Amino acid sequence: MNQIRWRLAAGVAGVALATFAAHAPGQGSTVDEIAKYRAALQDGNPAELWEARGEELWKRPRGPKNVSLERCDLGLGPGVVKGAYAQLPRFFSDANRVMDLETRLLYCMTTDQGMTDADARKQLFGNGNDRKSDMEAIVAYVTSESKGVKMNVALDDAHVREMYALGERMFYFRGGPHDFSCATCHGEDGKRIRLQDLPNLTTKEGAQKAYTTWPAYRVSQGEVRTFQWRLYDCFRQQRFPELVYGSDASIALTTFLARNANGAAFDAPAIKR
Amino acid sequence: MRISTCMTWIAVAAAAVGCATTPSDSEVNAKAAQMLKASFREAGQAKLDRLDQDDTQRTCSLYAGKALPKDVAARIEAANLATIRYPADGKLVGDWKNGEKIAQEGRGKQFSDDPKGPVGANCYACHQLAPQELSYGTIGPSLYRFGRTRGFTDETRKYAYGKVYNADAFAACSNMPRFGHSGILTDAQIRDVVALLVDPDSPVNK
């Protein structure tokens, strides 16, 4: 789907790195300067444009049943958005399934609004102004309503507990031609890929820092990406087949990471390179 | 039920692992494997068989995040050492300039990549190599002055070739892909990467 973008990005990277290497300052100042770059981006996050569109989509009657998502129960009661994301994933008895936000939204679009599954999944990842993603906008809005709320994913329910355990196994599952697992890149402190710092997702601090800053506006793509996308693209780079959006594996991993982030204040949509 | 799960586990997993884990652990593992298959679909060159683990992957997954027992590590290393095929003509060192390109190239084997290539080793993602490249990762150790430090000897060249071919032969459950064993790089590409590491003229050894 994003093939053009990826190829272009790779091309730019090649040129840029060559120039960069020729006359760059020392490593220490490189890291400092990149920190400055990130700080300069914080003021004025284009994700706000997604949040605004998402709020409008949340409140607008849509689908064959012509109802809004305001009757969608994200776990705190129909229509309650404030703080809902900080407690997801959770078990939903109406669907008899543990769901993350994106999966729950797909459920509400198909059951409440009467969309077909295909319609609800039409543009899960946005690609420019001609192919905007309603999902990414709605998720941007819903998650923004948890800003400052402490992560609080409960494991009281046996279904959620099982998903957590499965997520932990998934995290350490090595496969594909490169033998990569999530832990390959995210299992130790202070590591980085190229110049990109890698959170250690096996520690509380690492999981908190990472999980509370998704979704994010990715400047490299000019799009807001949600946690489902984060997992999808990690597995792409792990050389795995394509992760199915809203699949149990995606929910299990999300449960594992969200729960490990408990106690930290949610701070997204963020802005990342 | 518990016993049979454990026995199935022995059958499919490396015998080395045995019943060391609790039955509930292996139940979760079996469920995880099942869930995995249902959660991915093939795309481009990435087929579902990529989720089928070999013995090394399975054992390493099981022990990930825990200490790897010495005997298990030794067995993994021996099994992987046996896979290394050194070039028939005995030539282990190619062109470091091409090796540098392979070390820079991040594409290859992703479902988004062109199956016709290029396929790189992306060494810089995890290692420091030539000092001119400041954008390097730290998942693996710095390889700057690799050849100079170890000596420009046959032994160094053979080790470098073997390590790139199958890293698990020298460090069980290494984070490094088994570039030769898993068919990521061709023999010629491995030779070029080896040259980047061991050629006295390579910027790595300057």
Place this chain on the structure above:
Amino acid sequence: MADPMKIRANVVGDSTEVKVLMNHEMETGQRKDAQGKTIPAWFIQNVTATYNGKTVLAAQWGPAVAKNPFLAFKFKGGAKGEKVQITWTDNRGDKRTDEATIA
């Protein structure tokens, strides 16, 4: 149809600070699609900010302004409750005007 801008206008000391986010592709005209065809340039060319009918900033942009543009500036005066208006026009002739109340 272009989405609304996000405009913030706040009184800071004796000035009004304006921050604007615009939803726009800002396509350079340099990129090629999967078929190797050049993706045509599509970008905002003019931006005008007005307060009380007076222009407080006027800009001409090329395609090198980043996607989903951000702009921040300050002008003297400006009273809480009054409005700042921003208009952009792109090279396809699309136009969008939004306003924000100074806080």
Place this chain on the structure above:
Amino acid sequence: MDVKRRKLLKQGGGVTLLALVTAAGWAVPSAAVAQTWNKDAFDTHSLDETVKALGATAPVPSKDVTFVSTPDIAENGAVVPIGIVSNVPKTEAIAILVEKNPNMLAAVFDIPAGTDPSLSTRIKMGQSSNVYALVKADGKYYVASKEIKVTLGGCGG
């Protein structure tokens, strides 16, 4: 003048900047014709051409023109934050130029009286390059430059 030139060369670096100094007449659009778009200036592919198209008179390197909240290294060239402040009295316009972009000129801002001669925006950079802030104040021209390096990281393509 010679001293100035040498200083300028040192500051910005490169032969092209010399051309910038010797070019004449920079046509800054006035607020009254805000809806025009200087196609010639935006179509230029080198610093020489841009300066010609803008018709600027020799800009003087000025310490009163500064970059703020502008990093030395951009992690991603797709979005490079640029902040420019001009402390030159009677600043009328500020332009942002990127030496190595396919099109040199990124943006031109008219600063009417009463508006702070300081602004922030974000630009694209195809590669590491000098970025110039050109200022028109009281009919005269001033310039400051800053080298910004562009890098990208990641584990795949």
